Amino acid sequence: MNFKLAIASLLTVAIAGGVQAQALPEAKPLKVPFKLLPSRHMLIEVTINDKGPYKLIFDTGAPLNIVTSRLGKETGISKRGGGGIAALLSGGMNQVEIGTMQLGDVTAKKVAAVVMDHPTVKAISDAFAEEHGTIDGIVGFPFFARFATTVDYQKKELLLSPRDYKPGNYIEDLTKSLSAAGENAGQAKVVGPAGLWGFTLAKTKADDEPSVAVGEVYEGTPAAAAGLKVGDRVLTIDGRWTDTLGDAHVAVSLVKPGRKADVTLTRDGKPMTLSITPVVGY
Amino acid sequence: MIRWWLLALSLGFVPGLAPGARADDDAKPTADKVKAAEKEYAIPYRLTDTKHILVRVKVNGKGPFNLILDTGAPAVFITKKSAERAGLDTDKDGWAATDSFELEGGLKVPGAKARVADLFQLEGMNGMGLAGVELHGVVGYNVLAKYRITYDFTADKLKFVALDFTPPAVNAKGKDNSQGGLDLLGPAMKMLAGFMGIKPNFAVEPRGFLGVELAETDGKLAVKSVVKGSPAAAAGLKPGDLITGVSKAFAAKGREPGIDDLDRLKAFGRWVEPMRAGQKAKIQVERGDKTETVTVEFGKGL
Numbered sequence: 001m002n003f004k005l006a007i008a009s010l011l012t013v014a015i016a017g018g019v020q021a022q023a024l025p026e027a028k029p030l031k032v033p034f035k036l037l038p039s040r041h042m043l044i045e046v047t048i049n050d051k052g053p054y055k056l057i058f059d060t061g062a063p064l065n066i067v068t069s070r071l072g073k074e075t076g077i078s079k080r081g082g083g084g085i086a087a088l089l090s091g092g093m094n095q096v097e098i099g100t101m102q103l104g105d106v107t108a109k110k111v112a113a114v115v116m117d118h119p120t121v122k123a124i125s126d127a128f129a130e131e132h133g134t135i136d137g138i139v140g141f142p143f144f145a146r147f148a149t150t151v152d153y154q155k156k157e158l159l160l161s162p163r164d165y166k167p168g169n170y171i172e173d174l175t176k177s178l179s180a181a182g183e184n185a186g187q188a189k190v191v192g193p194a195g196l197w198g199f200t201l202a203k204t205k206a207d208d209e210p211s212v213a214v215g216e217v218y219e220g221t222p223a224a225a226a227g228l229k230v231g232d233r234v235l236t237i238d239g240r241w242t243d244t245l246g247d248a249h250v251a252v253s254l255v256k257p258g259r260k261a262d263v264t265l266t267r268d269g270k271p272m273t274l275s276i277t278p279v280v281g282y
Numbered sequence: 283m284i285r286w287w288l289l290a291l292s293l294g295f296v297p298g299l300a301p302g303a304r305a306d307d308d309a310k311p312t313a314d315k316v317k318a319a320e321k322e323y324a325i326p327y328r329l330t331d332t333k334h335i336l337v338r339v340k341v342n343g344k345g346p347f348n349l350i351l352d353t354g355a356p357a358v359f360i361t362k363k364s365a366e367r368a369g370l371d372t373d374k375d376g377w378a379a380t381d382s383f384e385l386e387g388g389l390k391v392p393g394a395k396a397r398v399a400d401l402f403q404l405e406g407m408n409g410m411g412l413a414g415v416e417l418h419g420v421v422g423y424n425v426l427a428k429y430r431i432t433y434d435f436t437a438d439k440l441k442f443v444a445l446d447f448t449p450p451a452v453n454a455k456g457k458d459n460s461q462g463g464l465d466l467l468g469p470a471m472k473m474l475a476g477f478m479g480i481k482p483n484f485a486v487e488p489r490g491f492l493g494v495e496l497a498e499t500d501g502k503l504a505v506k507s508v509v510k511g512s513p514a515a516a517a518g519l520k521p522g523d524l525i526t527g528v529s530k531a532f533a534a535k536g537r538e539p540g541i542d543d544l545d546r547l548k549a550f551g552r553w554v555e556p557m558r559a560g561q562k563a564k565i566q567v568e569r570g571d572k573t574e575t576v577t578v579e580f581g582k583g584l
Contacts (some may be wrong), residue, residue, distance in 0.1 A: 039356060040355075040356040040423035040424075040427075041353075041356075042353055057354065058353065059352070059353055059354035060335060060353045061334060061352030061353065061354045061355060062354060063332055141333045144433065145433075145435050147434075148434035148437075149432065149433045149434075150430060150432040150441075151353065151426070151431050152430045152445075153427035153445075153447070154427075154445050154447040163434060164436065165435045167333070168333070170332075170333055174331065174332065174412060186482075188483050188487040189483075189485070189486055190487050190488075190489050190555070190556050190557070191487070192490070192554065192555065193584040196493070196495055196509070198493075198509060200584070201583075201584070216583070218493065218509045218510065218511060218512060218583075220507070220509070221509055238326070239386065239388070239439065240326045240386055241338065241346055243346070245488050246488065247346075247486075248488075249486060249488045254328075280495065280497060280506075281495035281506070282491070282492045282551070
C-alpha cells in the first residue's frame, strides 16, 4: 500500500505541470503540421529541452507519452535507458518529466512521459527510416488532453487551444480500477443520475425495441414540466442512446443539474424531442 | 509487480498492419472543395479508466459497441465476437464491409470497412476489467480521416465536422507486424485475472431513487421539495427539513448502523451513490427545534 502511495504521489507531482502557450486563451488555435506515414500514423516534429527536432507519432489511443532511451539520454531527461518489455516486466519503468516540448507554435512544460523502447515504435521506425529518419516515441493523452485538439487529415495539421483540463494520473486510476475490480468481486456497477428528473423507466426482458419506456411521471418535477408522458419510448437522453435501463442511467449520470438536455422519444409512434433540465436532488 | 504488466499492455495503442503498403497519399483537395461538406455532429464520448476516448457505435443496427478513437490504428478494428453479433462477413484478408456504421450522436459513416481481429490490448484490458467498461474495438484512420475531429475534455461531446475528402484506401493485408512479445500479454493477463479471482462485470445497475430536491444555503443542507408519491415522501421528509446526518444502508434483517454527521450537498451525493433500489437507510433532520430521524427505502426512478 505504501508503495502504491509513493508511486501515486510521485506521479501527481510529475503531472502537475502547466502549459505555456504563446497565445492568450481563445486566441487563434496553435498549428502543428504533421506528415502521414503509409501506415497512417501521424508523424510530428517535437523539440525537447531545446534539442531536436525529434520525430514522434501523435496517437489519441495512447494513454502515455513515450520516448526512446536514445531521446531520453540526448535531451537529458533521463540518465538511464528505459529498456524494453523485459525491463518493464521486472519493474524497471522509467517515468520522467520533460522540461519543455515544442511542436509547431505550441510549447508545453513539465510533461509526464515514460522512457521505453516500445517494440511497435521500433517496428514503425525501421519501416520508414529511409524516408523519415528515426522515430523516437509517441505523443499521447497527457499532452493533448491539455488542449482542445483538432485533427484535420485533409490539411494535415493539428490545431490546439489551451484548456484548463488536468489529464489525471494514469497509474493511479489504473490501480484504482483494478482494486475496485477486486473489491466488487463481479458485482454490477451502480450508476445513478447526477440530478433529479422525476420519472421512472421500465423495460421488460421481452422488450427488444431500441428504447426504454416511461413508467411513471412524478407531479411537479422537471420531467412533468417538460411534458413527458407515461408510455413514451425514450430513444436518447442528451444525445446518448437509451436502449437499456443501464444505458439510460449512464446518460443521466452525465447531465449536471441545471443543464438542459434534449430527450428524443416516440409517442404513439410519432418522433418528438423534449428538453428536460434536472434540478439538484436525488 | 502486476502494475507493470498493466502498463505494458495499455501502452501506445498501435495495432499493427503491415506498414509496407505504400498508398498514393494525397487525395488532392482544393480550398473551395473543403467548404462543401462541413456538416457538424456532437458525438458523446466517455473517457475510460485507462484514458482512452470511448464512443459507442451501432454496426448494422446491432450493438452499441464500445470503440476507442485511435489515430494510432490504420482502420476500424472490431473483435470477432462483435463482428459475429453484427453479422459481418469477413473476406480472406480479414476485412468486412458494413451496411451501416452509426456513431452515438447521430453520425452515420458511409461505406465504413472494418478489420475483424481480437487485439491483444483489448483482450488484456477486458480480462481484468481495466477500462471500467467492456471494449469491442477501435476506430482508426479509415473512418477518422473523413472528419475534422475536435477532442476537448472540458466539453462532454466531441465535435465531428464532415470533410469533403476521401481518405486514400488502406489496403494492407491482414498480416500483423511484430509486437516484440507484447502480444503475449493479452492471454497472460486473462490467465492472471483468473488466478486473482477477478471476474469483470461490465453490467450497470440503476441507483436507487429518493425523490428529494435539495439546496445548500448558508452552509446548511435543506430539503427544498419532496416529490409526491416518492420514497422520500413515504419516509416523511418535508420541505424545509435540514439534513444533519445519515446512516449507512442496512439490509432488512441487519443491525441498524449509527448516524454519521452529514450536512453538505457533495457529501450527500457521495452517500447516495452506491445505494440500490430496495436498500434502507436513515436520514436525520432538524425540523423547527426538533431533531427527527426517518427511515427511507430507496425506490426506482431518476
